[in-house]
Amino acid sequence: MTSLSALWLPILLSAVAVFILSSVIHMALPWHKGDYPGLPDEDRAMDALRPLAIPPGDYMMPRPRRGAEMRSPEFLEKRRKGPVMIMTVIPNGVTSMARNLILWFLFSLVVGALAAYTAGHALPPGAPWRGVFRFVGLTTFIAYAVGLWPMSIWYWRAWRSTLAGTLDGVIYGVLTAAIFCWLWPR
Secondary structure, three states: OOOHHOOOHHHHHHHHHHHHHHHHHHOOOHHHHOOOOOOOOOHHHHHHHHHHHOOEEEEEHHHHHHOHHHHHHHHHHHHHHHOEEEEOOOOOOOOOOOHHHHHHHHHHHHHHHHHHHHHHHOOOOOOHHOOOHHHHHHHHHHHHHHHHHHHHHOOOHHHHHHHHHHHHHHHHHHHHHHHHHHOOOO
16 A cells, blocks of 8 residues: 555646646647537527526526426427527626636646545555556546546537547546656655
8 A cells, every 4th residue: 555645746746737738738739629619690699598697507498397297298399399408607707717727726636636545555655557557547537537428428418529528538547647657656
């Protein structure tokens, strides 16, 4: 067993590395450019929704009040006529990326700590790099990517976006595992 306190440096460095690499991936590489396409007539849609003053949150439309209502002719007609959507409304106005970036970095620290905890309980100091890479890489891949899949399964998120996020998870997992292999206590 390797103590969590012995792994603070790879936890911190992997979070910094993932933070920097994710910024490069999202700003410079093309695979996330099409994650959220615009509406065909965005201005008209915004003009129609604005008077409703929808507060920030997650919404489904149409939404049955009870399970039995899903089979009612009225609900089925609403679904047939559409639009059918799941949407997230965020606050109006210019938003600062600072909050999101801070939360992303904290998330990356938590992922690194969970990977350290898992690998640390399975492997002693001086463990072969293959074992470190396997435990840390798999744990971080699961944390960064696997949770995206239900969004496409249940909420119709584009599989293209989920697969791009999964590729990100593979890259972050490999990067984190490499850092842990390099800094694993001897």
